[in-house]
Amino acid sequence: MWSHCAFIAGVFLLLLSDRRVASEDPETWWSIGQEELRETLRTVRNVNKAKxxxxxxxxxxxxxxxxxxxxxxxxxxxxxxxxxxxxxxxxxxxxxxxxxxxxxxxxxxxxxxxxxxxxxxxxxxxxxxxxxxxxxxxxxxxxxxxxxxxxxxxxxxxxxxxxxxxxxxxxxxxxxxxxxxxxxxxxxxxxxxxxxxxxxxxxxxxxxxxxxxxxxxxxxxxxxxxxxxxxxxxxxxxxxxxxxxxxxxxxxxxxxxxxxxxxxxxxxxxxxxxxxxxxxxxxxxxxxxxxxxxxxxxxxxxxxxxxxxxxxxxxxxxxxxxxxxxxxxxxxxxxxxxxxxxxxxxxxxxxxxxxxxxxxxxxxxxxxxxxxxxxxxxxxxALIFTGYQKRGTSILGFGSRKLTDQKPFTSLLYLSGKGSSGDVPRRNISADNTTAPDYQQQAFLPTPWAMHLGExxxxxxxxxxxxxxxxxxxxxxxxxxxxxxxxxxxxxxxxxxxxxxxx
Ligand SMILES: [Zn+2]
Incomplete structure (x- = not known):
């Protein structure tokens, strides 16, 4: 069990108390950094044989x-x-x-x-x-x-x-x-x-x-x-x-x-x-x-x-x-x-x-x-996470910026795959349920099967x-x-x- 779980739970509850605007005060951010430092300093080298x-x-x-x-x-x-x-x-x-x-x-x-x-x-x-x-x-x-x-x-x-x-x-x-x-x-x-x-x-x-x-x-x-x-x-x-x-x-x-x-x-x-x-x-x-x-x-x-x-x-x-x-x-x-x-x-x-x-x-x-x-x-x-969404925005929801084609986009996209529209303009997804279990995000390169990344x-x-x-x-x-x-x-x-x- 993590030693600072009680602290994390506190932050979690704090966040739960205000779901509309995910935001912490400066002291909280400072405390999180200090606690992460203390936890890192407590890390000891384990040189036992790995049975x-x-x-x-x-x-x-x-x-x-x-x-x-x-x-x-x-x-x-x-x-x-x-x-x-x-x-x-x-x-x-x-x-x-x-x-x-x-x-x-x-x-x-x-x-x-x-x-x-x-x-x-x-x-x-x-x-x-x-x-x-x-x-x-x-x-x-x-x-x-x-x-x-x-x-x-x-x-x-x-x-x-x-x-x-x-x-x-x-x-x-x-x-x-x-x-x-x-x-x-x-x-x-x-x-x-x-x-x-x-x-x-x-x-x-x-x-x-x-x-x-x-x-x-x-x-x-x-x-x-x-x-x-x-x-x-x-x-x-x-x-x-x-x-x-x-x-x-x-x-x-x-x-x-x-x-x-x-x-x-x-x-x-x-x-x-x-x-x-x-x-x-x-x-x-x-x-x-x-x-x-x-x-x-x-x-x-x-x-x-x-x-x-x-x-x-x-x-x-x-x-x-x-x-x-x-x-x-x-x-x-x-x-x-x-x-x-x-x-x-x-x-x-x-x-x-x-x-x-x-x-x-x-x-x-x-x-x-x-x-x-x-x-x-x-x-x-091939998964991409982009846009400038506010904290707490649904990770399966829409991005927040206006694009040059005036159409909405999802925060998560694919670099390649079936979600690509190929040479035709991409579909307007404003009426889509982007959080549905089988929702296929839009993709850039047209391939039948999304490709691995080399990073x-x-x-x-x-x-x-x-x-x-x-x-x-x-x-x-x-x-x-x-x-x-x-x-x-x-x-x-x-x-x-x-x-x-x-x-
Ligand atoms: Zn694979």
Whole structure:
């Protein structure tokens, strides 16, 4: 709990008392600055060994997304919004990462995820292959397979897990465990016949057959179609749903069989209800809750059987934390990116708030003395926050300046995407309900899918050696710093080394 929460609550109430004009007196602003200084001075370096590591990836969560989500979070509670913080923004150490890939100025999730988890920049669209690999070319690619945090953690006897709101075979989680020349080769039917030479396994198959994927203790998210044959009800199994596989395999059954072979308790769940009933004493857990990516939080049907990201993450920690050697867990807020691609700012911001609440829930059940928490974005996104609105203006509302075309605009816009009018004059949006859950903000460049941004992305850290994540760094530095803090590889310098340069 933050030491100055009572003070913040006071400011919050003060703001609530006058919602028409969000304004504080000079003494209040001075006090806020003094309190922030005192809190910063109280920050102590934690140089314990990081027994446990949790990396939270906000897919596409650039700085503008963080700012806008912070304001929306406050406004949903009746405050002006600007004065608040997302939970992880109060972590003691913050930095920036240069997110370009080995071959591209503007990166994407597979190369960014691989960089974060392996300690090497790689080519865009590839997963778990070094910079020597040619994107989308299967032949010969496997010789460029690289290992990373998952292998290193498993080699140290730690438990490992991955949780996402997208498909568990999607780019970011795949960056943890898979080796693939194309991030899109998630099932056998995703690999074109020209590249099917018998050597390249699809990502879902790697989860069942290949280390380190098949040694994950906990895996949860969406995407069961990638695991099941495409003949409806052809194979008896824990689910009777039809998938997209042409090889007739039921990889969920195979996953369970593999865990049975290794011994211990194991569970498969496909609904929130069954997830919440899982006994944390279970040794391994596979949860697949939707055919494709899970549904975004905003606008999700009341009848939905999908769990919250927070519920998946907490269950994962409860299961993994039994290991006396510790654990490594990746938690992805994967629908921030998806919502931005569609130009739907309200959805993206609600996903970001749910992501921050997930970080808070995990922080509440872990200990900063031995658990390193890292919150990071893999790349930025096309969201823009502009205009000169008064404090307290709805972040999903209109901007306040008159434009030369005399038409209104929203505070949040997209640089590219479907919201663009192309060559014709932009539409007059004065009658639009801009706060609707599916409102598509206007965009500048006409593309069917909003493009990522190439700017640096934020990183926030708390726990052992979190001060290593201060400053501007290359994205792949993150894996090196985690390895140092958690003493994973004995062939590199770590904080456990008696020759440590910081000793
Ligand atoms: Zn994306």
């Amino acid at each position: 446990n590591v949790v990396v939270f990836v906000g897919d596409g969560m650039g700085v503008t997304t963080v700012t806008a989500a912070r304001i929306l979070q406050g406004q949903l509670k009746g405050a002006s919004g600007e004065e608040g913080y997302l939970y992880f923004e109060k972590f003691p150490h913050t930095g920036l990462l240069k997110a370009y890939s080995n071959n591209m100025q503007v990166s994407e999730s597979s190369a960014s995820g691989t960089a974060l988890f392996s300690g090497q920049k790689v080519n865009s669209d590839t997963v778990g292959l070094s910079s020597k690999a040619t994107p989308k070319q299967c032949r010969g690619s496997q010789e460029f397979s690289i290992d990373g945090l998952l292998q290193w953690a498993q080699a140290n006897g730690k438990s490992t897990g991955a949780v996402t709101t997208t498909r568990v075979t999607h780019s970011t989680p795949a960056g943890l465990y898979a080796h693939c020349a194309n991030e899109d080769w998630e099932a056998d039917t995703d690999i074109p016949s020209s590249e099917q030479d018998g050597h390249c396994k699809d990502v879902a198959t790697q989860l069942v057959e290949t280390s380190p994927g098949n040694r994950l203790d906990v895996l949860m998210g969406g995407g069961w179609t990638k695991f099941l044959p495409n003949v409806p009800n052809a194979v008896d199994g824990p689910t009777m749903k039809s998938g997209c596989r042409a090889d007739g395999r039921n990889l969920i059954e195979e996953w369970l069989a593999e865990k049975r072979r290794r011994g211990g308790n194991h569970s498969f769940v496909d609904s929130r209800e069954s997830l919440l009933q899982v006994d944390p004493k279970t040794d391994s857990l596979l949860g697949l809750f939707s055919a494709g990516a899970m549904n975004p939080k905003l606008g999700r049907a009341e009848s939905s059987t999908e769990p919250e990201l927070k519920e998946m993450a907490v269950k994962a920690v409860e299961i993994l934390a039994k290991n006396p050697n510790g654990y490594f867990l990746m938690v992805e807020g994967g629908l921030i990116d998806d919502s931005h691609h569609r130009g739907l700012a309200a959805r993206a911001l609600h996903e970001t708030i749910a992501f921050a609440e997930t970080v808070q829930a995990v922080d509440a059940i872990t200990n900063s003395n031995d658990t390193l928490l890292i919150v990071v974005a893999d790349h930025s996104h 640096d992305v934020p990183i926030f850290a708390k726990g052992p050696w979190s001060h290593l994540f201060v400053g501007v760094h290359e994205q792949h530095y993150v894996a090196h710093a985690i390895n140092y803090a958690a003493c994973l590889r004995n062939d590199t310098l770590t904080s456990c080394d008696s020759n440590d340069i910081t000793a």
